[in-house]
Amino acid sequence: MEDTIPTMVLFIAFSMLLAAMALSFVRLLRGPSVNDRIAAMDLIASVVMGFVLVYSVLINQSIYFDIPVILSLISFFGTVAVSTYLKQRNE
Amino acid sequence: MNKIIVSILILAGAFFILVAAIGLVRFKDLYSRLHAGTKAPSFGILLIVVGVSLFFNTPVVYLKGLFIIVFIYLTAPLAAHAIVKSFKGKNKK
Secondary structure, three states: OOOOOOHHHHHHHHHHHHHHHHHHHHHHHHOOOHHHHHHHHHHHHHHHHHHHHHHHHHHOOHHHHHHHHHHHHHHHHHHHHHHHHHHHHHO | OHHHHHHHHHHHHHHHHHHHHHHHHHOOOHHHHHHHHHHHHHHHHHHHHHHHHHHHOOHHHHHHHHHHHHHHHHHHHHHHHHHHHHHHHHHHO
16 A cells, blocks of 8 residues: 555556457357357456456555455356256256 | 565466466367366466455455455356356257
8 A cells, every 4th residue: 555556567467458358258259159158258257357456456446346256256156057057958 | 575566466467367368269179268268367366366455455355355265266166167067968969
């Protein structure tokens, strides 16, 4: 809190996360099966968690730390719900 | 000194998430894609959470960071397992 992180480091981290989001969006668009799309969606949720954490460092507000807790919960429930639906439809 | 450690942790976490995305695009099979795409982001999120917790340095933030890490490491293997189980059921038919 007393010494701030240089903004260049945070922008490099932002650009890495943005590249990761673009690549996983490519896999989300052209995945051969639905399971690949679910995996890409799971990765996109992780990337968004990283975005929120780095952004909380950038604007120096620790209240943003609540968001990744809820986001991990929602992404887990979404992944398990969609794959359970696929499994039950195939049987 | 604290500044350098936090910067290194955040950059390493972002790098691991980027490597996971590259693996998700480049691999051929669903199993190898899941191998790249579900384990590396957990480690990247772990590094970013530790770095941000060290940056804010209050007890509440440490507790929330512990929640995030425990929850991600409990649920990421379960999610990958569910995806693979639905894929195997479709192939067997």
